[in-house]
Amino acid sequence: MEFKNKQFDGPYEVSEIQIDQILRGILYFPPQSFKKPYPLIIYFHGFPQLSPLIEIIKRYKFMLDIGYSLLVFNFRGYGYSQGKISISSQVLDGKKIIELVNAMVKNEIFDINNINIIAHDFGAYIALILCSKVRVINKLLLISPILELKKRVNGEDFKKALQYINRFLPRTIHGIENIEEFIRMTKKELSKEEFQIEKCIPKLKNKQLKIIIGEIDKVSPIVEVKKILKGANITPDIFIMDGMDHECIEDEDYKKYNEEVLKFFKIN
Numbered sequence: 143m144e145f146k147n148k149q150f151d152g153p154y155e156v157s158e159i160q161i162d163q164i165l166r167g168i169l170y171f172p173p174q175s176f177k178k179p180y181p182l183i184i185y186f187h188g189f190p191q192l193s194p195l196i197e198i199i200k201r202y203k204f205m206l207d208i209g210y211s212l213l214v215f216n217f218r219g220y221g222y223s224q225g226k227i228s229i230s231s232q233v234l235d236g237k238k239i240i241e242l243v244n245a246m247v248k249n250e251i252f253d254i255n256n257i258n259i260i261a262h263d264f265g266a267y268i269a270l271i272l273c274s275k276v277r278v279i280n281k282l283l284l285i286s287p288i289l290e291l292k293k294r295v296n297g298e299d300f301k302k303a304l305q306y307i308n309r310f311l312p313r314t315i316h317g318i319e320n321i322e323e324f325i326r327m328t329k330k331e332l333s334k335e336e337f338q339i340e341k342c343i344p345k346l347k348n349k350q351l352k353i354i355i356g357e358i359d360k361v362s363p364i365v366e367v368k369k370i371l372k373g374a375n376i377t378p379d380i381f382i383m384d385g386m387d388h389e390c391i392e393d394e395d396y397k398k399y400n401e402e403v404l405k406f407f408k409i410n
Contacts, residue, residue, distance in 0.1 A: 151170070153173040153174070154170045154171060154172065154173065154206055155170070155171040155174075156168060156169065156170050156171070157169045159213065159215060159242070161238050161239070161242060162238070163224070164218050164223060164224050164225050164235075165215055165216070165217075165218060165223050165235055165238060165239070166215065166216060166221070166222040166223050167195060167213060167214055167215025167216065167223075167239075168195050168196070168199065168213075168214055168215075169211065169212070169213045169214075170199055170206055170211060170212045170213075170214075171206075171211050172206045172207070172208075172209045172210060172211060173206070173207070176209040178250055178251055178252075179247070179250050179251055179252050179253040179254075180209065180210065180211040180251065180252055180253060181209060181210050181211070181252070181253050181256035181257075181258070181407075181409060182210065182211045182212075182213060182243065182252045182253070182256065182257050182258065183202070183205055183210050183211070183212050183213070183258050183259070183260055183407070184213045184214075184239060184243070184257070184258070184259050184260075185198055185202070185212065185213070185214045185215075185259075185260050185261075185262075185265075186217075186236070186259060186260070186261035186262065186265030186266070186268055186269045187214075187216070187217070187220070187262060187263070187265050188262040188263020188264045188265045188266075188286075188288070189227075189263060189264040190220075190307050191216065191217075191220045191221060194221075195214045195215070195216065195221065198214045199212055199214055202260075202403075204400060204403075204404065205403070205404075205407065208404070208407075208409060209409060210407065211252065213239070213243070215235075215239060217231070217232045217235045217265075217268075218231050218232070218235055219231070223235075227318065227324070228327060228328070228331060229267075229268070229271075229328065229331045229332070229337045230331055230337065232268045233268055233271050233272060233275075233337070236268055236269070236271075236272040237272065237275070237276070240272070240276050240278055243257055243278070244278065247278075254278070255280060256280055256409075257278050257279055257280055258279065258280050258281040258282070258283070258407065259272075259273075259279055259281075259282050259283070259348075260283045260285065260403075261282070261283070261284050261285065261287070262284075262285040262286060263285070263286055263287070263288050263361075263362075263388075264288045264291075266284040266285070266286075266287030266288060266289065267287070267288055267289060267291055267339060269282060269284065270282075270284075270287075270289075270339060270342055270343055270346070271336070271337060271339070271342050273346050273347055273348045274342035274343065274345040274346055274347065275347075276347060277347040279347070279348040279349075280348065280349050280350065281348065281349065281350045281351075281352070281406060281407065282346075282348045282350070282351050282352070283352045283353075283354065283403065283406055283407075284351070284352070284353045284354070284378075285354050285355075285390075286354070286355055286356060286359055286361070286362055286388050286389070287353060287355070287362060287367060288361065288362045289339050289362065289366070289367055289370045289371075290362070290366050290370065291328075291332065291339065292332050292338070295325060295328050295329055295332060296329070300325065301321055301322075301325060304318050304321045304324070304325075305321060308321070339370060340370065340373055343370070343371065343373050343374040343375070344373055344374065344375050345375065346374060346375055346376050348376070349376075350376070350379075350406075351374065351376045351377075351378040351379070352378060352379045352380075352381065352402075352406045353367065353371070353378050353379070353380045353381065354381050354383065354399060354402055354403075355367060355380065355381075355382060355383065356382075356383050356385075356386030356387050356388060356389075356390075357382050357383060357384050357385055357386055358385065358386065358387050359386070359387055359388045360387060360388065361387075361388040362388065364380075364382060367380075368380070379406075381402050383395055383398060383399065
């Protein structure tokens with residue numbers, strides 16, 4: 143499997159990814175000094191996903207420079223991907239991405255033993271469900287994970303939060319058009335065991351799990367994350383970022399974060 147009409151962004155070969163006319167993303171390969179099959183990192187974004195895909199690639203450029211490929215995409219209903227946002231659709235999207243990766247593994251583009259995920263915010267919830275269903279993932283890194291979804295959906299502030307997000311979203315970014323319907327649908331999905339995080343994490347099939355979370359994360363407090371992950375069949379390595387809230391903003395935070403990412407994904 144080779145991509146026609148190769149394009150390059152500096153030293154990196156880049157290709158557009160499109161699946162079933164719904165999912166869209168971009169795939170970056172490391173410089174040509176690195177040989178196939180490449181290790182791969184797939185990025186699962188959070189909600190509401192404001193960053194352009196190319197900005198996420200730039201954020202993780204240091205991983206390209208040590209030999210990784212990066213696959214960054216929009217779940218359906220976000221960015222350039224069509225469709226309606228839901229837990230079930232995002233899990234399905236994750237499976238479709240894995241199918242694409244497996245096809246490229248068969249063509250010796252990616253290393254079957256080094257397929258990994260970095261998941262941020264709500265993307266962490268989806269990644270954990272996916273990793274309870276598929277075996278191909280080696281390392282899973284969760285950044286500021288939102289895991290207590292049921293608590294939030296049933297809370298009085300969830301609707302207000304969605305309304306606030308919709309109000310301040312740029313016009314080019316999708317929001318939740320019908321908030322009441324979205325809440326009803328999400329509650330219905332969470333009534334199914336396959337989407338309940340506490341039912342999924344005892345069945346994780348990935349090999350390693352790491353969490354990076356802010357010391358003062360108000361969206362997803364450390365105590366909340368630790369409580370849920372007690373039920374996991376993999377003991378997570380939890381790194382707490384001093385003084386950081388839900389997002390990594392300060393330059394010093396980025397430096398510490400990058401060091402932890404490199405340490406976790408170090409190629410022997």
